[in-house]
Amino acid sequence: MSAIHTPVSRRRVIPAGFIDALRDRFGDRVSTAAAVCEHHGTDESPYATMPPDAVVYALSTDEVAWVAAHCNKHRVPLIPYGVGSSLEGHLLAVQGGVSLDLSGMNQVITVHAEDFTATVQAGVTRKQLNDEIRDTGLFFPIDPGADATLGGMAATRASGTNAVRYGTMRENVVSLKVVTADGRVINTAGRARKSSAGYDLTRIFVGSEGTLGIITEVTVRLYPQPEAISAAICNFPDLKSAVQSVIEVIQIGVPVARVEFMDTAAVRATNAYSKLDLKESPLLLFEFHGSPSAVREQAEAVQEIARDNGGEDFAWAEHPEDRSRLWTARHNAYFAGLQLRPGCRSSTTDVCVPISRLADCVTETAADLDKASFPYTIVGHVGDGNFHVLMLLDPDNPAEFEESEALNRRLVERAIAMEGTCTGEHGVGLHKMAFMEAEHGRDALDLMAALKHAFDPNDILNPGKIIPPPPVGKLVA
Amino acid sequence: MSAIHTPVSRRRVIPAGFIDALRDRFGDRVSTAAAVCEHHGTDESPYATMPPDAVVYALSTDEVAWVAAHCNKHRVPLIPYGVGSSLEGHLLAVQGGVSLDLSGMNQVITVHAEDFTATVQAGVTRKQLNDEIRDTGLFFPIDPGADATLGGMAATRASGTNAVRYGTMRENVVSLKVVTADGRVINTAGRARKSSAGYDLTRIFVGSEGTLGIITEVTVRLYPQPEAISAAICNFPDLKSAVQSVIEVIQIGVPVARVEFMDTAAVRATNAYSKLDLKESPLLLFEFHGSPSAVREQAEAVQEIARDNGGEDFAWAEHPEDRSRLWTARHNAYFAGLQLRPGCRSSTTDVCVPISRLADCVTETAADLDKASFPYTIVGHVGDGNFHVLMLLDPDNPAEFEESEALNRRLVERAIAMEGTCTGEHGVGLHKMAFMEAEHGRDALDLMAALKHAFDPNDILNPGKIIPPPPVGKLVA
Numbered sequence: 001m002s003a004i005h006t007p008v009s010r011r012r013v014i015p016a017g018f019i020d021a022l023r024d025r026f027g028d029r030v031s032t033a034a035a036v037c038e039h040h041g042t043d044e045s046p047y048a049t050m051p052p053d054a055v056v057y058a059l060s061t062d063e064v065a066w067v068a069a070h071c072n073k074h075r076v077p078l079i080p081y082g083v084g085s086s087l088e089g090h091l092l093a094v095q096g097g098v099s100l101d102l103s104g105m106n107q108v109i110t111v112h113a114e115d116f117t118a119t120v121q122a123g124v125t126r127k128q129l130n131d132e133i134r135d136t137g138l139f140f141p142i143d144p145g146a147d148a149t150l151g152g153m154a155a156t157r158a159s160g161t162n163a164v165r166y167g168t169m170r171e172n173v174v175s176l177k178v179v180t181a182d183g184r185v186i187n188t189a190g191r192a193r194k195s196s197a198g199y200d201l202t203r204i205f206v207g208s209e210g211t212l213g214i215i216t217e218v219t220v221r222l223y224p225q226p227e228a229i230s231a232a233i234c235n236f237p238d239l240k241s242a243v244q245s246v247i248e249v250i251q252i253g254v255p256v257a258r259v260e261f262m263d264t265a266a267v268r269a270t271n272a273y274s275k276l277d278l279k280e281s282p283l284l285l286f287e288f289h290g291s292p293s294a295v296r297e298q299a300e301a302v303q304e305i306a307r308d309n310g311g312e313d314f315a316w317a318e319h320p321e322d323r324s325r326l327w328t329a330r331h332n333a334y335f336a337g338l339q340l341r342p343g344c345r346s347s348t349t350d351v352c353v354p355i356s357r358l359a360d361c362v363t364e365t366a367a368d369l370d371k372a373s374f375p376y377t378i379v380g381h382v383g384d385g386n387f388h389v390l391m392l393l394d395p396d397n398p399a400e401f402e403e404s405e406a407l408n409r410r411l412v413e414r415a416i417a418m419e420g421t422c423t424g425e426h427g428v429g430l431h432k433m434a435f436m437e438a439e440h441g442r443d444a445l446d447l448m449a450a451l452k453h454a455f456d457p458n459d460i461l462n463p464g465k466i467i468p469p470p471p472v473g474k475l476v477a
Numbered sequence: 478m479s480a481i482h483t484p485v486s487r488r489r490v491i492p493a494g495f496i497d498a499l500r501d502r503f504g505d506r507v508s509t510a511a512a513v514c515e516h517h518g519t520d521e522s523p524y525a526t527m528p529p530d531a532v533v534y535a536l537s538t539d540e541v542a543w544v545a546a547h548c549n550k551h552r553v554p555l556i557p558y559g560v561g562s563s564l565e566g567h568l569l570a571v572q573g574g575v576s577l578d579l580s581g582m583n584q585v586i587t588v589h590a591e592d593f594t595a596t597v598q599a600g601v602t603r604k605q606l607n608d609e610i611r612d613t614g615l616f617f618p619i620d621p622g623a624d625a626t627l628g629g630m631a632a633t634r635a636s637g638t639n640a641v642r643y644g645t646m647r648e649n650v651v652s653l654k655v656v657t658a659d660g661r662v663i664n665t666a667g668r669a670r671k672s673s674a675g676y677d678l679t680r681i682f683v684g685s686e687g688t689l690g691i692i693t694e695v696t697v698r699l700y701p702q703p704e705a706i707s708a709a710i711c712n713f714p715d716l717k718s719a720v721q722s723v724i725e726v727i728q729i730g731v732p733v734a735r736v737e738f739m740d741t742a743a744v745r746a747t748n749a750y751s752k753l754d755l756k757e758s759p760l761l762l763f764e765f766h767g768s769p770s771a772v773r774e775q776a777e778a779v780q781e782i783a784r785d786n787g788g789e790d791f792a793w794a795e796h797p798e799d800r801s802r803l804w805t806a807r808h809n810a811y812f813a814g815l816q817l818r819p820g821c822r823s824s825t826t827d828v829c830v831p832i833s834r835l836a837d838c839v840t841e842t843a844a845d846l847d848k849a850s851f852p853y854t855i856v857g858h859v860g861d862g863n864f865h866v867l868m869l870l871d872p873d874n875p876a877e878f879e880e881s882e883a884l885n886r887r888l889v890e891r892a893i894a895m896e897g898t899c900t901g902e903h904g905v906g907l908h909k910m911a912f913m914e915a916e917h918g919r920d921a922l923d924l925m926a927a928l929k930h931a932f933d934p935n936d937i938l939n940p941g942k943i944i945p946p947p948p949v950g951k952l953v954a
Contacts (some may be wrong), residue, residue: 046566083770083777111638112831112833114724114728114832114833115831115832115833116728117831129858156673157671157672157673157677158673159671163671167648168671170671170677170680171644173649175813179925180920184920184923185920186920186921187753187917187918187921188920188921189898190831190893190896190897190898190916191831191896191897192829192830192831192861192862192892192896192897192898192901193645193827193829193831193832193861193862193863194634194636194640194645194829194861194863194898194899194902195635195901195902196633196635196684196898196900196901196902196903196904196905197898197899197900197905197909197912197913197916197917198684198905198913198917198922198925198943198944199681199684199689199925199928199929200634200647200677200680200681200684201917201921201925202682203647203677203680203681204676204677204680204681204928206677207673207675207676207677208676212676223730224729224730237765247591251591251593252701253700254702282668290771291771291774293771293774294767294770294771294774297768297770297771312720322678335696352669352670352671352672353669354589354592354594354667354668354669354670355591355592355670356589356591356592378534384669384671385669385670386669386671413803415669419667419668419669420667420668420669421666421667421669421671421672421673421674422674423672423673423674424669424671424672424673425671427673427675428673428674428675432674435674436674436675439667439674440663440664440674440675440678441663441664443657443661443662443663443677444663444664444665445675446659446661447663447678447932448675448676449677449927450931450932451676451681451928451931451932452676453931454924454927454928454931455924455927455928466675466676466892467675
């Protein structure tokens with residue numbers, strides 16, 4: 001894949017003997033092969049590959065601790081790696097160092113079905129977990145598009161289509177096992193549903209993108225598989241009427257499990273990619289969970305709101321296979337979008353605003369994007385006020401990248417002005433760092449920097465991410 | 478109230494002129510009167526009064542920032558104060574200093590009904606908020622027994638009877654305005670439902686008990702008042718069958734809004750205090766929220782489980798007045814308990830365990846308490862696995878205090894051994910500090926200490942709380 005943007009790289013010097021010591025400990029589970037390093041320095045972002053100096057395949061928390069202590073001693077950057085599905089440059093080795101591949105740590109350790117919790121190694125993916133617990137009658141709802149690892153999902157505070165009903169990783173991580181920068185191992189919490197016993201270490205590591213510690217085990221909440229599920233598609237004459245319907249559904253408090261928006265371009269791309277025949281206009285995909293009567297009540301309330309806003313009659317996906325096909329198609333909307341412009345490189349972005357501002361934010365954004373010189377799609381977990389823009393860029397045309405960055409900047413400024421956030425679920429990585437000060441203010445960023453320094457004084461954990469450097473001449477407190 | 482236990486006090490020297498400067502700035506909103514200081518050095522814990530050197534009544538975030546900067550400059554302890562309803566010694570001025578009374582900051586600033594959020598000053602109490610938003614059709618569910626302030630509730634990560642359905646302050650604080658130790662003002666987040674934009678400053682301050690910053694504004698989530706509500710009382714032949722019923726209700730996933738346990742002594746105390754005639758055996762109080770049909774379905778499912786466990790037929794509280802009377806009585810269970818032994822001083826404690834271990838934990842605890850030389854009650858937010866023990870002690874008999882502390886220690890050890898926590902909702906304060914290492918391990922405590930030092934390098938914010946000092950000879954990283 002050709003790349004269109006190369007961030008500033010300041011590679012650190014790897015001390016002599018450092019990699020030999022890794023080889024002594026890990027044998028052929030260390031690689032410095034160019035292809036392996038390039039693979040571990042590439043994600044789904046618009047950035048050029050930034051390879052690490054070496055890749056280590058870890059198989060246990062003890063091994064992770066050994067690598068952390070080794071890197072800390074020698075001031076070598078250490079970047080955890082799951083399946084490489086992050087979207088904003090999180091895993092790029094901008095300062096070189098070691099990529100720590102955790103995909104081999106893929107055991108479901110314990111399932112406490114009676115407590116609705118599962119403890120897994122960080123490399124277990126969300127689909128793997130759901131496959132392994134199917135017989136318990138429980139499921140794990142958080143579903144970013146990709147089949148990401150639970151460790152990566154915790155590290156980016158991921159969410160997905162079910163978050164409107166079940167929350168995000170913030171609400172659904174019970175506890176974590178974490179390796180600190182200096183190679184100690186901690187558990188952030190027990191398995192109780194709630195605790196007031198001191199600082200919330202769990203929530204400190206959720207969303208920290210590998211910069212404060214390395215997550216090696218994740219205990220998550222599970223939920224009963226709903227007694228009844230129904231899913232429906234509703235087409236609208238325009239984008240605004242679809243979004244307005246979502247706002248009203250949320251405001252009357254219908255506990256909808258999923259409500260996803262797709263614009264016309266996204267529907268068209270999905271039809272082509274997933275061999276569907278959805279009507280090509282802005283649409284909402286709904287899913288309702290509950291008892292049969294609750295599901296019926298919810299669907300009736302939502303259909304009424306949709307109709308009042310010009311929506312068509314629901315097209316139902318009655319059979320589990322139909323539902324599964326529909327949601328697979330929705331999860332593949334990213335890959336479908338890429339096919340709208342063969343050979344393109346994408347720039348994705350996501351923002352989240354209070355639900356009352358969603359219609360304004362989406363319509364203003366679409367108007368801005370309509371002027372762009374490249375194709376785009378908008379999809380969104382709109383029940384949360386969260387939506388994504390996928391911009392399809394010519395990798396050989398730097399002007400398009402500049403144009404997309406300007407559009408992204410205006411989108412983020414619009415969202416922040418509406419009391420929203422520069423990223424609802426992708427995370428900061430490299431791509432949102434420039435907006436952190438506008439969103440949080442320098443004083444809050446100084447606190448974040450102080451936290452980072454307290455937990456990682458040698459700045460070895462995924463350095464150069466999340467917190468932009470302070471302006472020249474200004475000291476961090 | 479006479480007191481029975483005096484923790485170690487190491488009062489700092491207040492520099493000459495320090496209090497004069499406060500008087501210059503705040504006039505008669507500074508007090509050093511003994512009665513005022515004693516009031517602000519007393520909570521509902523079993524500890525002796527520990528008065529601050531002065532009390533300042535702040536009316537704005539700017540004033541709080543001024544006081545923080547002044548205290549930080551002179552290394553004087555600063556302890557935020559709401560209504561003094563904390564239970565574990567949180568607000569005691571063990572090192573002297575300034576108690577900052579925020580009860581005058583009691584304005585509801587904005588209600589965004591369309592987004593289900595309200596922003597209030599830290600001194601607004603939960604009942605005040607609910608009174609002020611009643612006309613919007615929304616409510617704020619978190620309800621510790623006392624009519625605590627929202628600032629205090631955020632600072633202790635409070636919950637209450639509704640947490641099983643609506644979560645705790647951890648899930649329901651959207652953002653905070655916080656004054657840092659050096660007097661800067663930050664906002665921890667915007668108003669979007671979710672965000673992945675950097676470290677979770679909101680969750681860092683929720684539960685930090687005034688040790689990391691001073692919360693001056695709180696933005697919380699609101700919920701639609703349920704379309705239908707029903708409440709029911711169910712008596713059981715013994716404690717174990719009541720708790721077992723709760724476990725089964727949670728395990729089949731009934732979205733019960735409240736499920737509260739009271740042991741026979743608590744029922745007896747409540748009858749006497751609140752002039753009720755509840756049958757005096759272990760009982761559960763249930764409340765169901767939803768559409769009329771959902772409420773009916775939930776109640777039927779729960780009645781069936783209760784009956785299978787030997788529970789009696791539900792006694793319904795049909796009318797809103799009856800429900801309100803019942804829940805007021807439940808919220809007053811603490812004060813009712815105190816009346817079981819006139820002139821007593823109480824020691825309260827709370828633990829929380831995974832729901833599958835709740836029956837074991839409660840029955841073992843009751844067996845242990847049955848051997849005590851003083852009366853006790855057990856009540857609990859059992860849907861969360863959380864329960865409280867109220868021990869009624871003779872304030873003039875130090876042996877009873879020692880005995881109660883030994884029982885508390887065994888209770889906490891039991892809970893931690895069951896993967897639970899030493900406090901589900903009270904917080905650490907002074908009373909749970911001794912258990913922090915057993916629960917978290919020294920390495921995790923070192924991270925908490927590093928966070929504290931990063932945010933409050935001069936240790937002025939509520940010093941001597943949450944984190945026990947490291948063992949002699951061991952350095953904190």
